[in-house]
Amino acid sequence: MDSGMGKPGSPADRKGSLVFSRKVxxxxxxxxxxxxxxxxxxxxxxxxxxxxxxVFDPLLGxxxxxxxxxxxxxxxxxxxxxxxxxRLASLTPGAALELRxxxxxxxxxxxxxxxLLVAGTLGIAPFLGAVSALxxxxxxxxxxxxxxxxxxxxxxxxxDKIPGIRLNSDDGSLGRRGDPVEDSLTLVGPGRELWGCxxxxxxxxLGRAYEKGCEKVLVSLERRMGCGIGGCLxxxxxxxxxxxxxxxxxxxxxxxxxxGEPLRN
Amino acid sequence: xxPFGTSLRTEVGGVDLDTPVIVASGVWPMDxxxxxxxxxxxxxxxxxxGLTLKPRDGNPGCRIVETYSGVLNSIGLQNSGVDHFVAQxxxxxxxxGRPIIVNIAxxxxxDLVETVEVLKGSALKISALELNVSCPNVTRGGMTWxxxxxxxxxxxxxxxxxxxxxxxxxxxxxxxxVGEFAELSQGCGAEAVVVGNTWLGMAIDNERERxxxxxxxxxxxxPAVFPLALRAVWxxxxxxxxxxxxxxxxxRPQDALSMILxxxxxxxxxxxxxxxxxxxxxxxxxxxxHLREKGLxxxxxxxxxxRR
Numbered sequence: 001m002d003s004g005m006g007k008p009g010s011p012a013d014r015k016g017s018l019v020f021s022r023k024v025x026x027x028x029x030x031x032x033x034x035x036x037x038x039x040x041x042x043x044x045x046x047x048x049x050x051x052x053x054x055v056f057d058p059l060l061g062x063x064x065x066x067x068x069x070x071x072x073x074x075x076x077x078x079x080x081x082x083x084x085x086x087r088l089a090s091l092t093p094g095a096a097l098e099l100r101x102x103x104x105x106x107x108x109x110x111x112x113x114x115x116l117l118v119a120g121t122l123g124i125a126p127f128l129g130a131v132s133a134l135x136x137x138x139x140x141x142x143x144x145x146x147x148x149x150x151x152x153x154x155x156x157x158x159x160d161k162i163p164g165i166r167l168n169s170d171d172g173s174l175g176r177r178g179d180p181v182e183d184s185l186t187l188v189g190p191g192r193e194l195w196g197c198x199x200x201x202x203x204x205x206l207g208r209a210y211e212k213g214c215e216k217v218l219v220s221l222e223r224r225m226g227c228g229i230g231g232c233l234x235x236x237x238x239x240x241x242x243x244x245x246x247x248x249x250x251x252x253x254x255x256x257x258x259x260g261e262p263l264r265n
Numbered sequence: 266x267x268p269f270g271t272s273l274r275t276e277v278g279g280v281d282l283d284t285p286v287i288v289a290s291g292v293w294p295m296d297x298x299x300x301x302x303x304x305x306x307x308x309x310x311x312x313x314x315g316l317t318l319k320p321r322d323g324n325p326g327c328r329i330v331e332t333y334s335g336v337l338n339s340i341g342l343q344n345s346g347v348d349h350f351v352a353q354x355x356x357x358x359x360x361x362g363r364p365i366i367v368n369i370a371x372x373x374x375x376d377l378v379e380t381v382e383v384l385k386g387s388a389l390k391i392s393a394l395e396l397n398v399s400c401p402n403v404t405r406g407g408m409t410w411x412x413x414x415x416x417x418x419x420x421x422x423x424x425x426x427x428x429x430x431x432x433x434x435x436x437x438x439x440x441x442x443v444g445e446f447a448e449l450s451q452g453c454g455a456e457a458v459v460v461g462n463t464w465l466g467m468a469i470d471n472e473r474e475r476x477x478x479x480x481x482x483x484x485x486x487x488p489a490v491f492p493l494a495l496r497a498v499w500x501x502x503x504x505x506x507x508x509x510x511x512x513x514x515x516x517r518p519q520d521a522l523s524m525i526l527x528x529x530x531x532x533x534x535x536x537x538x539x540x541x542x543x544x545x546x547x548x549x550x551x552x553x554x555h556l557r558e559k560g561l562x563x564x565x566x567x568x569x570x571x572r573r
Contacts, residue, residue, distance in 0.1 A: 227539045
């Protein structure tokens with residue numbers, strides 16, 4: 001196992017230059033950034049605050065999970081949802097960026113040899129790095145859910161990155177009709193670990209995997225953030241074990257830590 | 266050791282600082298292990314999060330919304346309480362090797378005095394107490410302590426009686442007259458005033474047709490408020506003899522210099538650290554550059570120079 005996986009590298013502020021920015025469907029972007037100095041290696045699930053260099057409007061960096069992490073080169077996949085991501089999507093190669101990271105705790109190396117990844121749309125981002133980091137040491141199955149029609153370029157891109165990824169769509173136009181949780185529940189069982197990233201309602205539903213004998217369910221949460229390093233408490237969540245900061249206590253949490261004890265039959 | 270020269274050393278309201286750049290309350294972790302590399306360079310002192318007598322979970326719901334060149338926040342003073350701070354957090358915080366300024370918030374004068382009593386029992390050094398008067402006074406229907414003269418006077422007087430160390434008062438920009446409230450704080454025995462805090466604002470989620478924040482109003486900070494804060498510093502510095510510490514919207518090294526030229530003896534940086542952890546070091550370089558250019562030897566020579 002990669003001993004560095006899941007452990008937080010010290011975050012640093014770095015200047016970077018946009019290498020490419022590619023559309024992956026209607027509102028999604030895949031970008032690569034060349035850094036001026038190396039950062040600590042990041043684990044799948046860790047993130048960077050990314051913003052245009054020297055610009056005060058929009059002000060805050062957007063927390064994006066790195067999909068590919070090298071010493072001086074990072075790649076990200078994101079959806080355009082507001083002013084910050086629109087601005088990032090409008091930049092052309094050569095544009096100067098500022099990045100803070102790697103932030104937070106990523107996914108720890110899996111204990112067993114079988115891993116199931118469950119993603120809702122852009123929730124696939126942290127898993128792209130995981131699949132390549134784990135290589136052939138772990139039997140990985142990835143399950144993706146999308147709304148349906150219109151998401152073809154995105155799903156094709158994901159299929160290219162993760163061959164054999166199982167597709168699910170709400171309208172049945174891409175892969176199976178249905179949501180990725182139902183699909184993943186047909187696959188889980190004792191000895192298989194489950195990682196989830198996507199809408200919170202989906203992540204909550206993943207707790208049903210415990211009923212199927214799954215012993216470990218990890219989820220990556222998303223929140224609006226300020227500092228990204230545990231200072232401002234903008235991303236605090238209430239959990240059964242008290243207040244947690246998504247940026248440094250997470251974004252990857254044990255399912256039970258966030259949602260409490262699962263209901264068992 | 267500060268990598269910067271002795272020209273930036275200064276004494277502000279009874280606290281010796283290697284540089285006049287202070288990390289404001291509420292923006293930075295109290296565990297230096299979480300600080301990005303290089304972010305301590307140029308930092309003269311650090312403020313704790315706003316501490317209360319009892320632990321607080323803070324506000325539910327959305328806590329941060331970005332605005333044009335700014336940020337609205339409604340954290341609600343989430344903190345582990347002053348006992349936990351003294352027993353656990355202060356030792357880690359002290360590892361920063363910088364003077365520690367402890368920011369305290371309170372709902373009643375009894376809370377304030379009890380909080381101070383706990384801090385007095387600390388074995389580790391607290392360089393100054395920073396009294397946050399932007400919190401609600403529950404005995405006056407939740408009105409902010411710092412926007413009513415009698416309220417402010419009672420709070421500063423109580424803090425002054427309870428605390429025999431250095432006392433700074435962090436004024437509310439919602440006060441009707443920053444100059445008068447700074448003068449009032451001085452009269453009640455404060456060693457310095459910090460001018461100021463976040464500006465009350467709000468944001469509406471048009472899709473949900475509801476305010477974004479559960480508390481409706483939230484505090485605005487970031488570059489958007491810098492000209493407002495600069496004006497407030499100018500007014501306060503014209504009204505008092507004690508030092509004024511400028512705080513509000515400083516986002517570029519030049520902003521800090523402007524604050525000092527307006528009359529601030531030191532500056533606090535907050536929101537800008539969200540985007541540039543090396544701002545304190547950049548501010549120090551800018552101050553040194555300006556001193557050289559003007560043939561001056563000490564940052565103290567710059568204080569209020571725009572008022573001549």
